[in-house]
Amino acid sequence: MNLTPESPELTALVLGELPETERREVEAIVSSRPDLQAEVEHLRTLTKTIGLVLGSEPAWELSAERRRRILESRKTPKKQRLGYRIRSWSAPEPSWFPWTGWAIGLSSAAAVALVCLFYWNGPTRPLGEMSLSNPGPEPRGNVDGQVKTVARRFQLEPGREGQTAGVGGPPNQTMGGARFSEVAAKADISNAVELLGAISNTPSVLAASAGAPMPALAMIAKPPPSETTSLAYQAPEQLLSGLNYQDSSFAPAAVLESFDDSSYRLIRSRILEGLRPLPEFVRLEEMINYFRYDVLESDSPGGTNAYPARLELTTCPWNAHHALLRMAIQVGDPSKEGPKNKRLMLAIDGTTNRTSGFSLEWLGGTTSQWLTANRGKSLEREVLQASRPMTRGMAAAKRPAARLLEEVAQSSNSPKPDTGLALDGNANRFISTNGLGVETAISRAYVSTESLEGTAGGRPTVMLVTQESLASLPETNRVPKIIQDGAKAGVQLDIIALGLNPEDTPRLAQWASYGNGIMATADTKADAVRAAEILAQGRREPVAEKVIAEVSWNTNQFGRWRALGRLVSSDSTNEPSASLNPAAPALRSEAAEFNPIRQGNQYVALFELSPPPFAFGDVGGFGGVVGASGDVVRLHVLATSTNRSEAMVMTTVEVADRPKPFSEASADFKFSAAVAGFGLLLRDTEEHDGLTFDMVLEMARSGIGSDVDGTRAELVDLVTRAKSIASKPSENPGK
């Protein structure tokens, strides 16, 4: 170990933060070096001083009134505290497995009663309509068994009445004869009910039927063995309390970094440090949605252009008696329409310096990818067509893209120091900034960006600067004037930072905030590329304020279910709800912050389903009677447009086949199942049955697909590492 008086190890030694072996090593070195001894003494004195000063600050206390409110809040029922009106549900918590004799007896009676009611009264109404006094005409559809529905509400702002039409659909589109908004707007029950699920015996009128008594919800709501997984398994009170989980975890952390894949990033960080991730930080939903999936794949069983969706049903890889259902929704096609605003993307590479040259490989590759993807043409052709002479000192770029990128690469290797390099959004201006100050270089990028109004198709000018160059800016809290001017001119500034000095993060976040953009920090090149790709797609035009996904299944086929990952309602809190929008995972916080759901956002969820306890066909299996419609699983996607209020059915996808073998699943399905399985193992609960790290590895490898950005290979590596860590004793206190 090579120690100098500047080494952080000395600080860690003084603060007692070195591991035992390292501490001994450092102490041995210090004892033999007078300069280090002196430095350690200075640090001890200083830390002692700071401790005395901070420890002597006057005591702070909450006001008596605030203390009283806190202590009294414990005595207040949660449903009152949160202002919900919840139908009381006093059923004891049933267990997941095994069923007790009591449960079987009661369930049998309830099932018989249910069937009787079902055939006697016709269609049942959803739970959400239980209080409507004048139910409308009751459409009768094919009776093929109860269909349970769970509404996954991405953003739960109540719809406004009196407005019509929705995104891409005709006005007054109906669901089984009644407009969805009539149901949603009049229902005076909470969103918890929607999460818990409406029950209808007619699949075609999931949300609109009315008239029959409500079967016991307890029959289908089975709490999981722990507080993990689906909220919908929990009693309403538990559900409401659980809705606040995100306040205690990661979503607000996106303030600085704007990427709400914190759970995955934290897990990755911990595993790479050789530590076991803390179970409570493992969010399956965030993990699954960290990865980008191909919802538009050609064999997708359904969906519309506006809301392509995909449903897939296979046997569950970790429980042969269960099925696994995957729901994937995407809002529009991001390649169809780009943002219109003028944008500058500042890419800061802290891993290189000016003398060693830029690491432009990722920038060039990324730029090439998004230019090609966004226009559907080759970059070379694009540049040839669009190139034109430069002005004001900018070098002409009338050459093929390959040549252009080659030139950039050569420039990056030039011994002549560069301040920054930029490629404008039309790929027709290569902005050479040799020898310029960083502020001037950024100014040039801004000038180029500003001139692109209406021509760039929303693609950003990408500018790469080193952290070294950035350091030449004065260390003030002031936002540089060029950024102020750029913001006034309507240029949005996004910043991607790779290997950034943590001290610079707040300042850059301030710049991005001022520039109405996003600041993203990346620890690895792969993350930087991923961030660049996502940001290059831009903050697209909002297309919906609210999207609801309803997954329903035939209860002759499936008895119980759980969502792998929590379902979250935004009504529980006014906090930013990063998990609420079906956003691209890395931009979910952005989507939540700005509420509207934008083109290209996607959401993926997995459900584990078990066969019904009293299947009408093959008891204990998935061979039960399929109703007249033949439906097994159905997904409705409803959306409320940004300028209108009515929720419309945008997409309906059905699966009529029984679960296929997992081996026949798509690559995306296998991979997302692997991610979910990985999360279940990391949570260290008993809910994963016979799942092992080896099984997860096998699933992940079989679903790795093309893995353009390398993120899937990274997961495989993480699982491998986690497997070796798992054999070590847990460091978690109390665990």
Place this chain on the structure above:
Amino acid sequence: MSGMEPQPSRSMTERAPSDPDDWIRDALACHEGPLLRYAFSLTQNAETAQDIVQDTFLKLCEQKRETVAPYLARWLYTVCRNRTLDILRKSNRMVELTEEEMNQTPANTPSPSEATEQRDLYARVLQLLENLPPNQREVIRLKFQSQLSYQEIADVTQLTATNVGFLLHTALKSLRQRLETLDRPGRTQTAKMENSLSKVS
């Protein structure tokens, strides 16, 4: 360093409450003050800090004790920090400072006149602490005031433990340089402060 050796965090932050019914009261007694100081250091507004800490404890009331008790300090600080950042964001605190505000903002190093006017050593060190960049100031307070470990600070701030160590090291280095700037040689100044404070304490 006998008196000021950093305390093992768990002894204060993660002890199990003796009375199950009073664990919120225990948590209040143990963490209320440090959380208020922490929230205030982030917001610079006492009333907002009170709101934030109240919200934090209200959220704690909604949790099951067994779920959060093992990580109580980390949980509280994480919620407190997240709530604070959200409030700061919603109130658009991250905006450009005007020239006038810039002049009022403490400079990176206090001016000699300010330094001579501040005779109180407490105030002087506090002044220097407050002049640190926000992220350094935050980890200093979490370490020395809240007695959290590197890893706990990392969990709260969403940084890595390595980053936390680097920030603390940089902050201490910066503080030392500024102390030396105030009254060279800095070692004398620091020792003088230590002696004075030791007498007080």
